[in-house]
Amino acid sequence: MKPFLLRSLVLACLLAATGVRAADSLPVVTVAPHAVDLAFPAEAVVEAVQQATVGTQIAGRVLEVHADAGQSVAKGTLLMRIDGREAAEAARAAEAQYAMAKLNYERQRQLKEQKFVSQAAVDKAKADFDAAAANRSAAGASQSHASIVAPMAGIVARRHAEPGDMAMPGAPLFTLYQPGSLRVTASIPQHRLPAMRGVTTARVEFPELGKWVDATTIQLLPTADAATHVSTVRVGLPALPDVVPGMFARVHFVTGQAQKLTVPAAAVVRRGEVAAVYVQAADGRLLLRQLRLGEAVGKGEIEVLAGLASGDKVVVDPVKAAISLKSGK
Known part of the structure; x- marks a missing residue:
């Protein structure tokens, strides 16, 4: 038997076994077509708007180190002393x-x-x-x-030398950044550039943090990389305490709007290639219904191509739904 047919049979058995009356306290959302933003995603990296790499202009052995990674420093703070x-x-x-x-x-x-x-x-x-x-x-x-001082107030992102190391002109000793001003940089392929020139809105997703924020600024640089043929877009961020330079992000550039049927991404149950949601019937029973999903849209929503109709009540928390079914409530 083919794997796809086997999965469909297993799911059909699950659907037949879920005719148990559910508890009324389960959180549900009534789905209906609504206006969502049309966007295309681009992978990005967080970087500091104001960042500095501190080095030395003379050769000498590192005698004293007064700062380490993660430490906040003021402008002019002594970071390191070199044998001069x-x-x-x-x-x-x-x-x-x-x-x-x-x-x-x-x-x-x-x-x-x-x-x-x-x-x-x-x-x-x-x-x-x-x-x-x-x-x-x-x-x-x-x-x-011989005295290495901080050129600006900020946080030490990295220390590149240890006591006893030989410091040479041009070699980095510290990397500093200002945490209050961060942005993400994304690479856009050439075929996306015509649509990008009209983009004024974007949302930035941090998958590891489960967080979405609205971009403050969007700047498309006027040049393209000769090797990869992509252009760089700088997207400004609001103040975010949990975001640091180097973190992965995904930028969703909004190009328009359309009416779509969606479900919260947290409500979707995935078993391999099969996606489903718990639907609460009119008599209170819970039914596990298989879906055909499209792309992620909005803030934490996924487009539903097939499997749901307008007015269906979808359980937002599938874990609670599964527990409710298992307990027979």
Whole structure:
């Protein structure tokens, strides 16, 4: 016997066995065609609008670490200290060269006033003095780079170095982000772009959290990736305490409306490829009815293509319905 016929036979047996009167306290919803949003989904990733990767501009060993992942920091907070002895010695040498160049320039000016040297000698001493001053400023700045501070207020998303590691210029040390400003980025194929240009509304689904939110902004970037031929869409999010950068999301871009018959997704019972719901008959009995479902629409609803009619009462909680049937109530 084919697997599909076997499943249908099993479901038919279940349907025949569910003629038990149900408890009146079961929560039900009366289904009827209603206006739902037509949308197409796109997988997306949560990212921070304001995020910074902090590194160092000098090479040195990590001596002290003052922050870790998950910690909130204020702007200017000391995050890490790097061994800056080489930078400090370079600053001392630059300071000595500056002092010598300054004395030489002043001496050449005095000699010029006494007509012992030419103007060219004074100009040369002035150029050496300016170069030494610039070198001193650069060396002083390099010395200050041994202290790594937070460039903005936010949360430490990741720490990339441990005490004793060798920090190199260009290598990341910390990643920070501001939790109050998050968005999701989705990739849209080229054949969807004409419809996307008229989209002004979208809903963002977080499957792992079981949460839906309305998008605050929708921005279609004007370029496409040359390798994948997709365009990036940035969708703004409201403040969400449970959402963090890197989390998976699904964006539903609304393109219009239509009348459809739907049931809550939580009411659907799935057994392999078979989908069904508990329907409460007029006499109070519970019947398990097989459905042919379409796409997810609205907020937590699924379109019903066949199996239900307008006015049917569907039990919202299938677990309670099953318990009620098992107990014979």
